[in-house]
Amino acid sequence: MAELSLQDGYHDLKDLVGKMWTLDPSQRPSYADILGHNWFKDEMATADEIKYLFTEDFKKLIIDDKELYLKTEKSEGERLSKGNAG
Numbered sequence: 001m002a003e004l005s006l007q008d009g010y011h012d013l014k015d016l017v018g019k020m021w022t023l024d025p026s027q028r029p030s031y032a033d034i035l036g037h038n039w040f041k042d043e044m045a046t047a048d049e050i051k052y053l054f055t056e057d058f059k060k061l062i063i064d065d066k067e068l069y070l071k072t073e074k075s076e077g078e079r080l081s082k083g084n085a086g
Contacts, residue, residue: 010053012039 016039022028029037045053 009042009045010050012042013050
């Protein structure tokens with residue numbers, strides 16, 4: 001499967017799962033909507049391909065979260081040092 005098609009399929013899967021997990025049941029897709037979703041229309045990614053892409057997304061989330069934490073920690077440290085200086 002080509003990388004572009006794999007990425008498209010992965011995003012289709014995330015879209016479908018997100019819609020199915022909507023908290024308001026009236027907003028969830030019907031069975032017919034699910035079967036008509038792009039995820040079922042295109043060539044399917046293998047389980048290994050999906051696992052790889054989910055793992056890569058998870059790694060990005062961890063990195064983004066760590067960077068945000070470090071920025072917050074640095075800002076808090078600067079704020080505290082300014083408070084102690086005055």
